[in-house]
Structures are given as structure tokens and as C-alpha cells.
Amino acid sequence: MPEPTPAPSGASPGAATAGKPAGKPSGATIELENLTKRYPGNPTPAVDCVNMEIKAGELVVFVGPSGCGKTTTMKMINRLIEPTSGRIRIDDEDVTDMDPVKLRRKIGYAIQSSGLFPHMTVAQNIALVPRMTGWPKGRTDARVEEMLDLVGLDPGEFRGRYPRQLSGGQQQRVGVARALAADPPVLLMDEPFGAVDPITRDHLQDELIRLQHELHKTIVFVTHDFDEAIKLGDRIAVLRERSHIAQFDTPEAILTNPADDFVSGFVGAGAALKRLNLTRVRDVEIVDVPTATVDDPLQSIFDKLRAGTTNEVLLLDRHRRPYKWLRRGDLMRARGSLARAGTLVHDTVTRDATLRDALEAVLTDNAGRVAVTGRRGEYEGVVDMETLMNSVHELLEEDRLDAVEHQHRLEEQRSQQTRQEQEGMPPGEPEDLS
Amino acid sequence: MTFWEYVGSRHEQLLADTYQHASAVFQCMVVATLIGVAIGVLTYRSEWAGNLAVTATATVLTVPSLALIGLLIPVTGLGVAPTVTALVLYGLLPIVRNAIVGLRGVDPSLVDAATGIGMSRFARLFRVELPLAWPPILTGIRVATQMLMGIAAIAAYASGPGLGNEIFRGISSLGSANALNQVLAGTLGIIVLALLFDAAYVLIGRLTIPRGIRA
Numbered sequence: 346m347p348e349p350t351p352a353p354s355g356a357s358p359g360a361a362t363a364g365k366p367a368g369k370p371s372g373a374t375i376e377l378e379n380l381t382k383r384y385p386g387n388p389t390p391a392v393d394c395v396n397m398e399i400k401a402g403e404l405v406v407f408v409g410p411s412g413c414g415k416t417t418t419m420k421m422i423n424r425l426i427e428p429t430s431g432r433i434r435i436d437d438e439d440v441t442d443m444d445p446v447k448l449r450r451k452i453g454y455a456i457q458s459s460g461l462f463p464h465m466t467v468a469q470n471i472a473l474v475p476r477m478t479g480w481p482k483g484r485t486d487a488r489v490e491e492m493l494d495l496v497g498l499d500p501g502e503f504r505g506r507y508p509r510q511l512s513g514g515q516q517q518r519v520g521v522a523r524a525l526a527a528d529p530p531v532l533l534m535d536e537p538f539g540a541v542d543p544i545t546r547d548h549l550q551d552e553l554i555r556l557q558h559e560l561h562k563t564i565v566f567v568t569h570d571f572d573e574a575i576k577l578g579d580r581i582a583v584l585r586e587r588s589h590i591a592q593f594d595t596p597e598a599i600l601t602n603p604a605d606d607f608v609s610g611f612v613g614a615g616a617a618l619k620r621l622n623l624t625r626v627r628d629v630e631i632v633d634v635p636t637a638t639v640d641d642p643l644q645s646i647f648d649k650l651r652a653g654t655t656n657e658v659l660l661l662d663r664h665r666r667p668y669k670w671l672r673r674g675d676l677m678r679a680r681g682s683l684a685r686a687g688t689l690v691h692d693t694v695t696r697d698a699t700l701r702d703a704l705e706a707v708l709t710d711n712a713g714r715v716a717v718t719g720r721r722g723e724y725e726g727v728v729d730m731e732t733l734m735n736s737v738h739e740l741l742e743e744d745r746l747d748a749v750e751h752q753h754r755l756e757e758q759r760s761q762q763t764r765q766e767q768e769g770m771p772p773g774e775p776e777d778l779s
Numbered sequence: 780m781t782f783w784e785y786v787g788s789r790h791e792q793l794l795a796d797t798y799q800h801a802s803a804v805f806q807c808m809v810v811a812t813l814i815g816v817a818i819g820v821l822t823y824r825s826e827w828a829g830n831l832a833v834t835a836t837a838t839v840l841t842v843p844s845l846a847l848i849g850l851l852i853p854v855t856g857l858g859v860a861p862t863v864t865a866l867v868l869y870g871l872l873p874i875v876r877n878a879i880v881g882l883r884g885v886d887p888s889l890v891d892a893a894t895g896i897g898m899s900r901f902a903r904l905f906r907v908e909l910p911l912a913w914p915p916i917l918t919g920i921r922v923a924t925q926m927l928m929g930i931a932a933i934a935a936y937a938s939g940p941g942l943g944n945e946i947f948r949g950i951s952s953l954g955s956a957n958a959l960n961q962v963l964a965g966t967l968g969i970i971v972l973a974l975l976f977d978a979a980y981v982l983i984g985r986l987t988i989p990r991g992i993r994a
Contacts, residue, residue: 423895425891425894425895446897446898446899447897448897449894449895449896449897450896450897451897452897453896454892454895454896456888456891456892456895457888458888460888460889460891460892460895461892462889462892462893462906462907462911463889463911463991463992464910464911464989464991464992465989465991466991473896473898474896474897477897477898477902478897507989507990507991508991509991523896524896533895
């Protein structure tokens with residue numbers, strides 16, 4: 346499919362390929378068709394005619410100002426809120442009229458402030474859905490261990506604890522474990538990280554990305570934090586009041602080509618900077634600079650400095666870790682003593698670092714470059730201001746072209762649809778993608 | 780005859796009365812708890828139904844116990860029936876009120892979570908809402924029991940069972956040798972019973988309130 350590249354969602358370390366995880370999605374498709382919610386006594390609907398297709402294994406973020414109906418839209422998927430009209434299809438099965446209790450057992454549900462039951466232990470909380478769906482005890486117990494492991498909590502230590510004996514971040518992990526316990530194809534998350542401190546939130550987001558790389562669930566994630574949406578989403582639905590979709594696209598496309606003023610207002614200032622968060626150092630060109638190790642004879646270092654095209658050499662320590670930058674004059678001034686010459690390397694980045702981190706390091710470095718290191722801190726190359734600028738330009742240009750192409754396709758699709766409607770179906774089909 | 784000599788000589792009668800008193804209060808409390816919690820469960824979701832239940836049970840409590848038992852005699856006759864009816868009615872208020880307050884006090888996000896992970900209404904009530912509302916309900920039961928201890932003594936007026944008989948006998952024979960001893964024995968018996976019941980509730984609380992929500 347000539348989709349613009351899906352979000353790399355690449356914060357998971359070790360994911361060598363950007364783009365869609367290669368594994369088979371265990372998720373299900375979700376289709377919302379003309380989904381509407383009216384509350385009695387209120388002339389304007391809370392959610393007005395939402396049409397949306399979510400692919401299997403995709404993480405879609407609903408983002409929008411508070412009161413825009415994003416939570417209502419999400420809660421209609423597991424029918425915690427019954428839609429007034431419209432259809433919901435999960436894996437092509439119409440679930441609009443099925444028994445909501447049965448439906449919900451097939452949809453994981455994680456909410457803000459974890460929603461753990463305080464009178465049950467961690468294990469009892471996680472075992473709830475498997476037990477309700479009639480799993481035998483042995484299988485449930487094994488599953489509880491597995492889920493705790495999955496969310497990074499030691500089963501031996503945490504199984505018997507009560508929620509109040511956990512930190513906010515740990516509670517949230519257990520909440521996710523409970524949502525995933527019966528292995529549902531679809532997971533709904535309602536601002537799950539809204540109530541934890543920023544550092545823990547960052548950590549939990551990374552964990553979610555890692556989980557999603559392993560599990561490939563279809564996840565609908567609601568947040569009002571656009572940065573969170575960019576970090577997590579394969580695609581982002583920016584919603585405005587009454588849950589009208591202002592734009593539904595990849596984070597890259599929304600950042601580089603916001604559909605209208607509402608979206609660009611929501612994206613906020615610094616879209617280009619935010620774009621840097623979506624790209625890793627591994628995705629840009631790394632240049633090589635002349636290097637020497639501390640064990641090299643002085644004379645060879647002199648020769649390198651004189652012969653080299655650049656006027657500096659990166660001195661590596663015995664483990665090949667960047668140690669010092671040496672300029673041509675430095676050795677002279679230090680009277681040939683390596684211990685005193687040059688400037689120490691303060692900051693390095695790994696290939697998994699975001700371009701934003703790299704830019705930060707480059708900006709603070711007095712010569713505008715930063716060494717890239719491997720897993721054990723060994724030297725791999727250098728990123729400098731020029732490389733960064735060029736890569737960012739290329740990225741933005743690429744995004745823009747993708748977005749334009751995408752828009753073309755959308756328009757074509759729409760005109761085709763209109764044609765079909767005019768020929769076949771009666772008019773009055775509600776507008777979509779307004 | 781001193782008080783202790785009196786107790787010594789009548790201990791069989793006293794023990795029987797005490798046992799009957801405790802048994803009457805206990806049984807009435809079981810019935811009142813079942814009815815009270817049921818009323819709470821049925822009414823807590825609706826604003827007006829809940830308030831109606833609390834007001835109705837509160838109204839019962841404003842009727843003097845002697846008058847209520849007197850009014851019940853023509854309907855139910857003498858003996859156990861008016862006693863049980865009166866005690867259950869009086870026991871309802873604290874239980875109904877605390878059940879409604881407790882059930883309404885359950886964090887709405889937990890109810891949302893319970894529904895969201897696929898619990899039926901029944902499962903949600905019995906596995907989430909009632910367990911979380913149990914501590915206040917138990918407090919209501921405790922208060923009701925202490926109240927009934929005293930009210931049960933009045934039941935002797937309608938020939939009901941219990942330590943009230945001892946007190947009424949004493950009052951009706953004022954001036955006789957044992958009048959004071961009889962009243963004192965009945966009253967002290969009720970106090971001791973009330974303390975024992977209270978201790979039992981502390982134990983029940985320990986055993987039935989899950990560790991995760993114990994204060």
C-alpha cells in the first residue's frame with residue numbers, strides 16, 4: 346500500500362527497521378460508520394457522525410481539546426456509552442447490537458488512575474477477565490505471571506500486593522496487564538498515563554511502544570497531549586468539537602502538513618522540532634572523522650592532524666570510547682602531553698537517540714558536532730550540524746511530498762465516492778472528514 | 780440480700796434471659812441487615828428512591844419504642860412477633876443509610892473500569908461495589924446492634940423474651956427486697972452483652988474487610 350510510511354514508533358531500542366513491525370498483527374480491524382451520540386435534552390450531538398477505519402495492529406491516537414468527544418467516541422467502541430445511531434464493526438463483525446458484556450470481555454480497557462480494585466491483590470485484579478471468561482485456574486495463574494513479566498514487574502514480589510502498596514507507575518502497569526490478560530485483539534486506553542509524573546509517563550510510553558512491537562494489538566489511545574500522540578501513534582486522529590475528524594493521518598503528515606488552522610493550532614509551535622522526535626540517529630548519515638587512540642605514538646597523531654582534511658582528531662580511550670577532541674594547535678600548546686591537550690568529550694549519543702537529542706548535544710558542543718557511540722560506548726561516527734540540517738530538510742521535503750500525494754489520493758477517493766453516490770445511493774449521506 | 784447473692788441465687792433465670800436477649804437481637808440483626816442492604820442496593824442509584832428510603836427508616840426511629848410495640852400488639856399479638864417486628868424496623872435506619880452512602884461512595888472510575896472489563900451488573904455489585912461499601916455497612920450494623928440492645932429490653936412490655944423481663948419485674952415490685960437487684964441485673968446484663976457484641980464486630984471486621992482497603 347502506498348501509504349506514507351507509518352510512524353516508526355521506533356522508541357523501542359533494538360528495532361532495526363523503522364516502520365510497521367514485521368510480525369503478524371494479532372489485532373482486529375475496527376470500523377466506525379456514522380457513529381453518533383445524542384444526549385437527551387441537548388440539540389447538538391456530543392459525537393456527530395464519525396467515520397473511521399482502524400487497521401489491525403495499528404495504534405491510533407484520538408487527540409483533541411477537552412470536551413471534544415474523544416472519550417465518548419472511544420467508549421462507544423466497547424459500548425460503555427451506547428451509540429444513538431451508526432454501526433461499529435470489529436473484524437468485520439457488527440458488534441453494535443451484540444451483548445455488551447460479552448463484547449467488553451474481548452476488548453481490553455485501561456483508564457486513567459489505573460482503575461485497579463483496591464480490595465483485590467494485583468494477581469486477583471489481573472485474573473478477573475480470564476476468570477470471567479472461564480479459564481481454568483492453572484492457566485489463569487500462569488497468565489498472571491506472564492502478564493506481570495510482560496509489564497516489567499517481578500511476579501514473586503508483586504503478585505500478592507494490594508494496589509495501594511504500589512507506586513502510580515506500577516499501578517498503571519498492572520492496569521495495562523489486566524487489560525491485556527485475556528489476550529483481547531483490541532485495547533482501549535483512556536488517558537492511561539494522565540495521572541503520573543512526567544518521568545514515569547515517558548517511561549510508560551516507551552514500555553507501551555515496546556509492548557506493541559511484541560503484541561501488535563489494535564490500540565485506540567485517547568489523550569489531550571499532542572506530544573504523547575506523536576510519540577505513540579501509528580496514526581493520529583485530531584478531533585475537534587463533536588468529535589469531527591479534523592485530520593486522520595500519520596504523525597509525520599500532521600506535523601508537516603496540517604490540514605487546517607485548527608490542526609496547526611493544536612500541533613502548536615515547533616512542528617519541525619517535534620518532527621525531530623520521530624527520527625533516530627540511525628536514520629541519518631553518520632560521518633567518519635580521523636581518530637587515534639591514547640596508545641598511539643604521538644608522532645602518528647601529529648601526522649594525522651597534518652595530513653587530514655579536517656583540523657581535528659578524535660582521541661579514543663583504550664575501550665575505543667570517545668575521550669578528547671584534539672586540534673592542530675592543541676598538542677603544540679600542551680608541549681606534546683596528551684594528558685593536558687585537547688577538550689574532553691562531554692556528551693555522546695547512541696544510534697537510538699532521537700534527532701532532537703542529537704541536536705541538543707550538537708548545540709551545546711562548542712564545535713557543533715557530537716560523537717555517536719555503540720552499545721558499549723565505543724566510537725561509531727560523528728553527527729554534525731550540517732548533516733543534521735541536511736537530513737531534516739530531506740525529511741521535511743519527503744514528508745511534504747508524501748502528504749501532498751496522500752491528499753491527492755484522498756480527494757480522488759472522495760470524488761469517486763461522490764460519483765458512486767450520485768449514481769446509486771440516495772443523497773443525504775453525511776459528510777465525512779469534514 | 781446483696782446484688783451478688785441475688786445473681787448467685789437466680790443465675791439460671793438470668794442466663795436464660797441473657798441468652799434469649801442476645802439471640803433475639805442477633806436474629807433481628809441478621810434480618811435487618813439482609814433487608815437493609817437489599818433496600819440500599821435497590822435504591823442507591825436513584826436520587827429520590829435513596830432519599831425516600833433513608834427518610835422512611837428515619838421516621839420509624841422517631842416513634843418511641845414503647846409506643847411502637849404498643850401499636851404492634853393489636854396487629855401481631857403478644858410475645859415474639861411484636862418484638863421481632865419492632866427490632867427489625869428500628870435496626871433498618873443505620874444499615875440502610877450506611878449502605879446507600881457506602882454504595883454511592885464507590886469511586887465512579889472503578890465502576891466504569893468494572894463495566895469496561897466486562898463485568899455484568901450482578902458481578903459488579905457483588906465483586907466490586909458491595910465489597911468496597913462493606914466497611915461503612917458494617918459500621919451501620921454495629922450502631923444498629925447497640926441500639927437494639929436497649930430497645931429489646933422494652934419488648935418485655937409485650938411479653939417478649941430477654942433481660943427486659945428482669946427490669947420490668949423490678950420496676951413493678953418497687954419497694955420489695957429484690958427490686959433494685961432485678962433492675963440492676965437486667966441493665967448490667969444488657970451492657971455486658973452490648974460490649975461482647977461490639978468485640979465480635981471488631982473481629983468480624985478484621986476477618987471480612989480485605990487488607991487492601993482496611994484503614
